[in-house]
Amino acid sequence: MKPSGPLDRVAGAHDAAVLAVARRGEPVARTGLAEALQVTPQAISKILSRLSERGLMAELGSVSFGPGKPTTLYGIVPESRRAIGVHLTRTRLHGVVADLTGQILERREVEIDRGQPVPELISVLASAARDLARHGAGELLGVGVGMPGPVDPVAGVPLDSSSPTDAWRGASIRDLLLTELDMPVLVDHDSRAALVGESWSQPGLLDNAVLVLAEEGLGAAMRLDGTIVRGAHSRAGEAGHTVVRMGGRPCPCGRRGCAQAEYLAALEDDDQELAAEVLATVVLNLVRLVDVDRVVLGGRSIYAHHQVTMDAIRAALDRGLHAGAHGHVEVLLSTRGVDLIAAGAACEVLEHEYGLPSALVGPAAL
Amino acid sequence: MKPSGPLDRVAGAHDAAVLAVARRGEPVARTGLAEALQVTPQAISKILSRLSERGLMAELGSVSFGPGKPTTLYGIVPESRRAIGVHLTRTRLHGVVADLTGQILERREVEIDRGQPVPELISVLASAARDLARHGAGELLGVGVGMPGPVDPVAGVPLDSSSPTDAWRGASIRDLLLTELDMPVLVDHDSRAALVGESWSQPGLLDNAVLVLAEEGLGAAMRLDGTIVRGAHSRAGEAGHTVVRMGGRPCPCGRRGCAQAEYLAALEDDDQELAAEVLATVVLNLVRLVDVDRVVLGGRSIYAHHQVTMDAIRAALDRGLHAGAHGHVEVLLSTRGVDLIAAGAACEVLEHEYGLPSALVGPAAL
DNA sequence: TGACGTAACGCAACAGCGTTGGCTTAGTCT
DNA sequence: AGACTAAGCCAACGCTGTTGCGTTACGTCA
CATH class of the missing domain: 1.10.10.10 (Winged helix-like DNA-binding domain superfamily/Winged helix DNA-binding domain)
Incomplete structure (x- = not known):
């Protein structure tokens, strides 16, 4: 209370x-x-x-x-502060340093072996961070890490993942990295980081927006009335496991017709049109539920065919919202390309320190 | 900014x-x-x-x-303040007076002719309000009105509705009632009012919750981190027009497989099980997207078969969230029965005056 | 019965942030 | 040069919460 x-x-x-x-x-x-x-x-x-x-x-x-x-x-004064952001996946680490305005000053990319044990992972992370820390000027505020799958941003722990034999599961990446680097560390879901990054550099524009991220899976993040939605257990945005076709394709999650299952199946069949239609349905459902006025799309899977995808989504939104006479919904492609999540993770650190307090409701700790 | x-x-x-x-x-x-x-x-x-x-x-x-x-x-001191709440549909007006704690002191019910012109509607509303105002003690804070379909709570105007020849469309119910009664008036979407009402009498419990309302249509309202979600154009919560079965039944909105179309069709076929399954899908999708820990169900269409419906939804949630190891999601039936929306509308007035400021983000005016 | 410990409560001074009112500064215009 | 104007500074004040210290009212024990 x-x-x-x-x-x-x-x-x-x-x-x-x-x-x-x-x-x-x-x-x-x-x-x-x-x-x-x-x-x-x-x-x-x-x-x-x-x-x-x-x-x-x-x-x-x-x-x-x-x-x-x-x-x-x-x-x-952009050069007065800096933050490091890391996009961590099972096979790659993409790190950046950003200044106070979110501008990227330097990049690093490191390959990771699938199933790398936690101690090695931490030392790879730490050495990348130390390397990046040598670039740019100003006080270094901390390190942000964005990773796929549900994450507890207070403890900095990846929660359950689809593969139950996950080497990282339950590892307190935040605490381990914090002791290794002696610097504030913030761990969050990749799509949430991406949205923070997009909105940090365009303050106000994305106060009511969703970001749909299509990398290996399908995720989403929302900002409503300026506040990032985290949810009761920091798991908000699992758009990939919302059902769009009851009785449809089976999904590893145990249900049928999940958006992610339908999307990946369409990609596998090389049916770009159907894939875009699934994405469009996810976007439209989101718009209907939370009534945002801007939608940002990002992720490798989207960049590959972004022209087709964007056109399909815009067309579907025009059709779907015309009857409802919703105000126009703007569909944007991410401005940051492959840096999206790493830059976003850095911006989460900046936002934690210098963002509007309304953006900070809910659990998030450095 | x-x-x-x-x-x-x-x-x-x-x-x-x-x-x-x-x-x-x-x-x-x-x-x-x-x-x-x-x-x-x-x-x-x-x-x-x-x-x-x-x-x-x-x-x-x-x-x-x-x-x-x-x-x-x-x-x-419950009797120190009062508010009037009205649930307005095309055929009926259900009004209540509530004290500061949201306790209902008195009820009124009035039949309305379908397609009643606006001036008559206003006078019926006003006379019901004046009648209710004679009951209970304490300062009367204002009148809340909850009605189906999208509503602009700042202007107090019903927006587009499914029937384009709607007599009420674009009428500024708020301003007309305000001049008639000389008392603050607040107009909002029915499901949002319902959620405010449920949470006003149980403060804190529903800080991360959705309410699904099944009356003639299917609507939803969300409270995330204690804040009611209104959206960029106050249209958040149109769960009835989210697609759950791509290529499914045609919906008056122009798309196919909308939750509402599937739900109503199942009811028409008297297939309670399928109807509950559609509802359960909507609920599960909501939980996945915004990660709430409580779901409240209400509305005439649910009260009719609430035991079946609740069991089906609970079962579906258990199945659907087990793999994800979400924390337990509690599924509750509304505590207010047929008063749900009227009581909620009254509580919106109370919340506007005495609620936590965090609950008031976004457009809403008395 | 009186002394002592304890917890709740009140009063007064102070600190941070924004407001108000009055004054100063630095330009343009005639 | 003098009048006018807009920007900006200084000082005092209001509101809310904090801090420090004194007061009140209760139980307990000698």
Whole structure:
């Protein structure tokens, strides 16, 4: 029964909001921010001086519009902070360092043997992180890890996976990496990381959005009213195991007609059209349920045929929502390509430290 | 880019939290509340004195546990405030008055002619509300209206409906009723109202829950991390038009295999088992997507065969989630029976005034 | 019966964040 | 040069929660 915002959680809410506006890249001014945040210009002055003191923002100069004292412009200082992000799969590790705005400064890629035992995995992770840490300037905030399958972001533990003989299952990757690196570590589901990454660099745009990720499986993440949805057990977004064809193809999960089973089967038959139709159904169901106005698509499986897929989904949405007269739903392809999840994991660290408090509801710990 | 909690929105967050705890009915004490809210006992004293001054809570007495000064007990004053709730359908109006705890004090039921023009509808609504307003004590906070189909809760306007020649379509029920009654009016989707009502009387229990409502159609509402999901255009929860059987039965919405079409067809064939299976699929899909730990079922169509339906859904959830080792998902039948939506609409008014601010994100206006 | 320990509670001063009101600064326009 | 205007600073204040210390009311034990 904890209130959403005791003073110590709200402390800095306005500071974070100013930082979010500044993240867009354009210089910001006192009056505009006051308008945007619905506070007095005087409050913005105090906020900006706090942020400047922390090195997050800096005065850029001043411009004069007509009569009166010229406006002082402020801007974010991207190189003041950094975070490392890692996309971890069973066969590959893709790592990046990103600055405060989420811009990628450097990349690393490492192959992993399938079924690699946990201690080796940790040392590969740690050495990649240490390597990446040598690039860029500014305080290093921590390491984010995005991985497929359900993950407990508080404990940093992969939960059950489809293969019960999983070497990583139940391993506290977070704690092991934390002791190895002596640096905050945040572990989360890959699609959630991806959505955080997409929205960090375009603040406000994806406040009501879903991201559908098609890598080896099919996953989703949602941001509703600006808040990332985690769910009661941090398992929100298992779109791959929602049933779209009752009585359809059997799925390893034990049910029939799961979206993922139908999608993978269509790909196996090289039926791009059917695969896109399954994806479109998943997207439409999501839009109907949570009423988002933007949908982002990403993942290797989508990049391979993105033109066909995007067209099919856009067409299906136009057909499906026309009768309902939903406002237009924008369908976007991820802006980050193969860096999607690694960049997102880095942005999760940034968001944890400097994001709006509303984005942080629910369990997530560094 | 507004922050989630500027001070004036947070103002009273703790007060609301105390009120929420007290709403459970049991007397509350300083120490326990301080523990629950993570503030000092001294802060609780101030909060309780503010709430007492507003008449919302009162000192109940004191009890002594062992040595030391005895604990002063406080309790909510249910009769200090009231709200009216109305469940409006095309053929019937069901209205209630509820006290601050959501307890129903009085009911009214009025038949409506199908296709009744708007001015007549408003006068029927207003007279029912005025009648109900004579019952119970305490300040009357306003009128809540819950109705099927998409609704814009800011403007209080029913949006598109399946029948394009709808007499009510686009009518600003909120504004008309407001001028007629000179009292705050809140209009919302029926399933959302129902969920607010269920959770108001059991604060905290349904912080991560969905409610599936089966009346003439099939609807849903979600509460995630304590926040009611409204969506970008207040249309979240159209579970009836999610596709569960691609290529299945045609639906008036233009697509095939929508849950609602499959469900209604099964009922028409008097195949309770299939109907329950469709419902179970909808519920399982919801659980997979947003990972709630409680599911509430309600609506006339469910009450008719609730034993069969509940058993089928529980069985399907056990089967479907076993492989995923999800935590147990509790499936509950609505506690309010036919009052579900009317009571919920009243509770929406109460929640708007005295609920936790986190529950109020998104568009909703009185 | 009185002294002592204990737990709940109140009062007063303080801290953080935003607001208000008044003043200063630095430009354009006449 | 002087008037006008918009931006920005300083100081005092309001609200809410915290801290420190004193007060109250109860049980227990000598």
